[in-house]
Amino acid sequence: xxxxxxxxxxxxxxxxxxxxxxxxxxxxxxxxxxxxxxxxxxxxxxxxxxxxxxxxxxxxxxxxxxxxxxxxxxxxxxxxxxxxxxxxxxxxxxxxxxxxxxxxxxxxxxxxxxxxxxxxxxxxxxxxxxxxxxxxxxxxxxxxxxxxxxxxxxxxxxxxxxxxxxxxxxxxxxxxxxxxxxxxxxxxxxxxxxxxxxxxxxxxxxxxxxxxxxxxxxxxxxxxxxxxxxxxxxxxxxxxxxxxxxxxxxxxxxxxxxxxxxxxxxxxxxxxxxxxxxxxxxxxxxxxxxxxxxxxxxxxxx
Amino acid sequence: xxxxxxxxxxxxxxxxxxxxxxxxxxxxxxxxxxxxxxxxxxxxxxxxxxxxxxxxxxxxxxxxxxxxxxxxxxxxxxxxxxxxxxxxxxxxxxxxxxxxxxxxxxxxxxxxxxxxxxxxxxxxxxxxxxxxxxxxxxxxxxxxxxxxxxxxxxxxxxxxxxxxxxxxxxxxxxxxxxxxxxxxxxxxxxxxxxxxxxxxxxxxxxxxxxxxxxxxxxxxxxxxxxxxxxxxxxxxxxxxxxxxxxxxxxxxxxxxxxxxxxxxxxxxxxxxxxxxxxxxxxxxxxxxxxxxxxxxxxxxxx
Numbered sequence: 001x002x003x004x005x006x007x008x009x010x011x012x013x014x015x016x017x018x019x020x021x022x023x024x025x026x027x028x029x030x031x032x033x034x035x036x037x038x039x040x041x042x043x044x045x046x047x048x049x050x051x052x053x054x055x056x057x058x059x060x061x062x063x064x065x066x067x068x069x070x071x072x073x074x075x076x077x078x079x080x081x082x083x084x085x086x087x088x089x090x091x092x093x094x095x096x097x098x099x100x101x102x103x104x105x106x107x108x109x110x111x112x113x114x115x116x117x118x119x120x121x122x123x124x125x126x127x128x129x130x131x132x133x134x135x136x137x138x139x140x141x142x143x144x145x146x147x148x149x150x151x152x153x154x155x156x157x158x159x160x161x162x163x164x165x166x167x168x169x170x171x172x173x174x175x176x177x178x179x180x181x182x183x184x185x186x187x188x189x190x191x192x193x194x195x196x197x198x199x200x201x202x203x204x205x206x207x208x209x210x211x212x213x214x215x216x217x218x219x220x221x222x223x224x225x226x227x228x229x230x231x232x233x234x235x236x237x238x239x240x241x242x243x244x245x246x247x248x249x250x251x252x253x254x255x256x257x258x259x260x261x262x263x264x265x266x267x268x269x270x271x272x273x274x275x276x277x278x279x280x281x282x283x284x285x286x287x288x289x290x291x292x293x294x295x296x297x298x299x300x301x302x
Numbered sequence: 303x304x305x306x307x308x309x310x311x312x313x314x315x316x317x318x319x320x321x322x323x324x325x326x327x328x329x330x331x332x333x334x335x336x337x338x339x340x341x342x343x344x345x346x347x348x349x350x351x352x353x354x355x356x357x358x359x360x361x362x363x364x365x366x367x368x369x370x371x372x373x374x375x376x377x378x379x380x381x382x383x384x385x386x387x388x389x390x391x392x393x394x395x396x397x398x399x400x401x402x403x404x405x406x407x408x409x410x411x412x413x414x415x416x417x418x419x420x421x422x423x424x425x426x427x428x429x430x431x432x433x434x435x436x437x438x439x440x441x442x443x444x445x446x447x448x449x450x451x452x453x454x455x456x457x458x459x460x461x462x463x464x465x466x467x468x469x470x471x472x473x474x475x476x477x478x479x480x481x482x483x484x485x486x487x488x489x490x491x492x493x494x495x496x497x498x499x500x501x502x503x504x505x506x507x508x509x510x511x512x513x514x515x516x517x518x519x520x521x522x523x524x525x526x527x528x529x530x531x532x533x534x535x536x537x538x539x540x541x542x543x544x545x546x547x548x549x550x551x552x553x554x555x556x557x558x559x560x561x562x563x564x565x566x567x568x569x570x571x572x573x574x575x576x577x578x579x580x581x582x583x584x585x586x587x588x589x590x591x592x593x594x595x596x597x598x599x600x601x602x603x604x
Contacts (some may be wrong), residue, residue: 014525075571099521124521127598128585134598142604144522174518182511186503188521194496195522197562199581201488201555208485214587218445219401219426219490219528220497222594227522229585232578236571246566250559252502253528257556260499264541264548269377272541276534279501283430283531285516290604296429296436298600302444302592 004164006031006067010058010080012045013231014126015097015170016071017135019168020050025137035061036132037076045132062087067164069121070096074104075237078102081111090115093157097123099184099234101148102175102240109150117157121147122180123170124188130231142290148177185245189238190253192227193246196235199228306466308333310367312360312382314333314347315533316372316428317399317436321470322352327439328469337363338434347434369466371423372398372410377539379406383413385456392417395459399425401536403450403479405543408427411452419459421451424482425472426490432533443471443590487547491540492555494529495548497545498537501530 007029009016016034023029034051035058036042046054055061062068063083070077077098088094094116098104101120112118125143127134145165149158162172175183202213202221214222239246263271287294309331311318318336336353337360338344340499348356357363364370364386365587372379379400390396396418400406402581403422410557427445429436447467451460477485504515515523541548565573589596 039351067498088596100339112387124518126521129598144517146518161428161443169313173562179509182513183518184521186507186510187515187518189521191500191522191526192505193562194500194559196578196581197559198493198496198555199584200562200577201492201551201558204581205488205551205554207481208488210584210587212485213489214584214591214593215446216426216448216485216489217588217593219428219486220493221489222588223497223525223529224493225581225585225594226567226600227525227567228578228581230578232575232582235526235578236575238573239566240569240571243566243569247563249503249507250566252507254556256503257499257552261496261552262503262566264495264545264552267542269538269542272538273503273534276498276530276532276537277602279498279527279530280503280534282501282512282516283527285512286519286524286527289516291516292527293602293604295603296431298423298528298602299597300600301597302595 003027004029004066006033006065007067007069007158008033008035008061009051010035010061010068010070010084011052011072012041012132013071014035014130014134015123017045017048017050017067017132018137018139019071019097021135021137022140022168024050027183028164028167033061033065037072041132048132050135058083059087062183064089065092067093067095067161070098073234074100074241078107081108085111088113088116091117093117093119093161095119095121095161097121099188099238100242101180105150105177119153119158119161120177121148121161121165121166122146122184128226128229129189138169140165143170144178145170145172147172147174148180149174170269181242181245182248185242185249189242189246190249192230192235193250194253195224195228198224235253248255305329306368308335308367309369309371310363311335311353311387312337312363312370312372313374314338314343314434315373316432316436317425318371319350319352319434320346320439320441321373321399323437323439324442324470326352330466330469335363341380343434349433352437360385361389366391366467367394369395369397369463369527372400375536375539376400376402376406376543380409382409387413387415388414390418393419395421395463397421397423397463397518399423401490401540403482403543405410407452407479412583419456421449421455421460422479423450423463423467424448424486425467430528430531440471442467445472447472447474448482449474449476451476452555468519483544483547484550487544491544491548492551494532494537495541495552496555497526497530500526517555
């Protein structure tokens with residue numbers, strides 16, 4: 001792909017810093033400008049050095065950029081959009097990496113000038129760590145990125161953003177925002193909500209100490225603690241901004257759990273066995289398409 | 303520790319085969335005899351060669367053994383106990399590795415002759431794989447094993463079994479069976495039930511295809527599929543045999559989830575943020591005591 005003359009990354013946490021690292025690796029931009037609202041994050045980003053220029057003012061970072069990517073928690077988008085909109089040049093692409101897309105269009109869309117291409121995006125990648133030190137160039141390799149352009153978006157701009165994400169290492173899909181939000185509600189938001197909840201339940205049980213939960217966590221529990229260690233601000237904003245889809249899949253989860261609870265209560269071994277057999281196939285399919293490792297216990301070393 | 307003259311492993315899947323590998327590594331037994339009810343498993347175990355002798359008849363494997371370890375799904379214990387009880391020598395230790403302990407005592411206890419030391423045990427270790435090929439010598443290294451001897455058990459026999467598990471690589475705790483079952487209900491059984499359930503829910507949603515769930519699984523879902531790929535027979539038996547404790551912690555989980563659901567519905571960001579912050583500390587504690595890796599994404603390679 002033709003590299004961008006200048007890209008601006010607004011928010012320099014795990015995802016923003018990883019985009020900078022991967023864009024450099026791929027030679028996707030002649031200049032990478034960065035902004036973060038937190039002076040401490042800006043300072044740490046400067047020491048790591050993954051941006052060519054750093055700016056305390058978001059507008060300064062955006063000036064003359066051909067591609068601007070919002071990488072902050074989605075609850076901050078509206079404020080950011082108001083601050084940068086006057087700095088967006090004609091023909092610039094404005095995108096983001098938020099885990100919800102309908103709310104982003106709702107919050108940012110009204111501020112976008114008609115001569116700017118607004119193309120929301122969401123890379124399906126991450127770790128449980130946060131901050132500029134957490135980023136690395138290979139985060140997006142082999143993962144999917146989803147673009148949710150509005151109907152009538154400029155084909156050339158969408159193609160250019162698609163090529164950018166491919167240059168970062170991703171495979172790219174395009175879908176509408178509402179479908180994205182439902183898909184992610186089941187593949188990401190519900191798993192996080194459940195993980196946060198079970199870790200909270202374990203913490204609050206009176207009959208079992210927290211020390212016991214921690215010591216014996218290798219029997220299953222520890223797997224849930226990884227995603228329950230994800231960034232609290234980002235995840236608060238996800239649940240505040242994808243309410244309907246999350247409540248819908250949570251309703252289905254609860255219905256299914258009630259049936260499973262009854263099977264346990266009634267000693268209905270056949271129902272349990274049938275479910276436990278079906279679920280194995282999905283794991284196999286995920287490993288087969290390269291979206292997880294086949295190594296036992298994720299190949300972890302301890 | 304003084305090595306056992308002969309140990310017998312009844313059931314040659316992931317745990318049974320790992321015990322054999324680790325016992326050899328540690329020089330813990332002069333002879334390892336193995337039995338499995340499935341002739342195919344017996345055949346495969348023979349080709350791998352982790353036992354000194356293999357027996358289609360469980361009684362033959364048990365003859366003259368100083369230590370007998372049941373490594374079959376707990377639903378099969380009663381049948382096994384009936385078959386081997388006449389072959390247990392005076393002073394032998396009879397133990398197991400089942401994930402529930404009260405039910406094991408209920409099913410096996412009545413068959414145990416008075417001159418045999420019955421000391422149930424449970425290693426907190428495993429992977430999502432099953433069968434004799436899945437075992438490896440380091441499975442128990444650094445993990446915990448819990449012994450649940452009845453009050454009045456022979457101290458020397460308990461000490462000897464404890465030394466055996468330490469020789470396999472484990473740290474060892476002793477507690478009563480009922481407490482074990484409650485601790486494991488929260489650290490292991492509930493996580494598995496929830497993981498099985500969410501994978502089932504994702505599979506059954508009409509609006510999101512299974513292909514989408516699989517493609518975008520790296521956003522959280524894939525973590526749950528690992529434990530939802532665990533052995534169906536073993537896990538059916540766990541839920542049939544730890545019903546009360548599982549229903550108790552599931553009730554607590556459901557209460558907590560209702561509050562979380564209401565917080566999402568009401569847009570109560572503070573409640574969400576507070577929970578998501580609390581849960582981070584438990585992850586840190588698990589990593590700090592060496593029960594999980596600190597590497598992002600469990601250090602997985604894809």
